[in-house]
């Protein structure tokens with residue numbers, strides 16, 4: 239595999255609004271990120287992805303951009319952004335911004351001009367249609383509920399939005415629009431960004447605009463997943479964008495790609511792919527349902543294991559997935575994948591090691607390194623996220639009681655990940671001296687950085703060690719480039735795999751249950767193995783095998799001349 243500058247990195251997602259507030263208005267900001275760069279360095283991070291900070295009315299927390307060339311005043315100024323790039327560079331940290339180009343905000347000047355004259359120049363930047371025979375052009379359902387068509391006030395035109403109505407879709411079929419996007423991307427890359435995380439990109443290619451698909455709910459609408467499965471030709475757009483922007487800048491790009499079709503993986507993330515990498519969402523979508531959150535099932539650790547191995551196999555020889563256990567759209571990984579009895583420091587480290595050691599580029603979402611957990615919501619008044627609001631309504635429409643609907647929101651809300659970072663045991667978890675824009679999780683007195691930094695047994699310290707392994711001169715190469723070989727794959731309650739390169743093997747073995755387990759693995763005996771990391775008090779490797787306590791994970795280096 240051709241080596242790339244980013245292969246050995248460890249990435250970190252920052253959700254700026256909730257990271258660190260430098261001026262006590264209750265909202266995290268760019269100067270706040272700058273103040274915490276040394277912290278990220280201490281953790282071992284060398285690439286950060288910053289969720290959107292562009293000018294935005296924040297209908298979808300910045301994923302609705304009103305000006306791609308301005309920083310929203312709640313986050314700071316363009317000077318702050320330049321300073322962030324400079325300070326990050328000094329510390330050898332690369333910065334990725336979020337590229338939201340499927341749609342913009344309805345408050346973007348392009349859209350305002352378009353609404354004033356849907357048939358004019360700017361009208362072609364979007365999708366405008368009129369009703370036909372009294373019906374909307376098609377029956378697609380927006381991701382945030384309701385039809386994708388919204389009337390332009392005071393006219394008989396409708397515009398298309400696959401997300402919220404304040405997020406009109408940009409018309410990628412229009413070459414003029416594409417040029418404006420490429421100009422913008424190059425403008426940012428010229429500033430010294432390392433690249434982008436690319437939002438919702440699969441949506442830029444629509445199938446025929448006037449085609450209805452079979453309704454999958456009583457609202458008569460159909461899921462966008464069905465619609466996109468019928469679209470073809472996205473490659474033309476993505477290749478053009480890559481060649482005009484990312485490639486000449488040697489930028490790293492990671493695509494938010496949910497529905498790549500079978501056999502298209504290399505097109506998206508191979509050596510000559512549209513992107514450097516794409517996120518592995520197999521475990522994220524496992525158990526989800528077109529009916530909505532209320533019908534979704536939370537994956538078990540067994541499901542999690544199966545998903546990881548499937549993805550590792552699928553990507554082998556093609557490229558690098560970007561691996562996650564959570565992001566700003568998901569509940570906290572430890573609250574989601576771990577069963578209740580495993581939601582403790584030991585279980586959190588188990589999950590950390592199992593995902594982090596997989597082949598690919600690991601992304602840590604802010605607070606994950608502390609083992610931050612889900613909130614407990616008792617009323618919708620405490621919930622901000624538009625997707626949670628929509629899904630709550632879907633629950634009620636499906637006949638669930640308020641209490642049942644709240645339970646669903648508690649399982650899946652995007653706000654779980656968006657609560658302020660827990661820096662310390664001080665008021666508001668040390669995130670702000672003002673009033674935080676979103677409630678801080680009450681558990682900040684037990685779970686916070688200040689305390690974990692001092693504790694050699696903390697989740698934070700464990701993540702630091704995991705990150706260091708990736709950079710180890712002796713075996714880091716194997717962790718970055720080695721093949722993944724599942725072992726004891728059919729044994730339930732165990733997730734174990736080798737990372738193998740020439741002359742070196744590293745075993746990652748985790749006990750997903752509470753009872754002691756003994757793993758018989760060829761070549762594993764006390765002398766032939768070196769313990770690189772474990773979350774247990776003692777690691778017993780003997781002729782009998784590897785003894786794992788409940789929830790124990792071990793990372794063992796098999797010494798070459800004994801193999």
Ligand code: TEU
Pocket residue numbers: 298301302338381401437438494496566567625652
């Ligand atoms: O998400 C795209 C997306 O398709 C899913 O995340 C999903 O629709 C959503 O989480 C429903 O709960 C990206 C961003 O990550 C997300 O924050 C934005 O809301 C969305 O795009 C629109 O820009």
Ligand code: CA
Pocket residue numbers: 259260261262263264265266267312
């Ligand atoms: Ca602030």
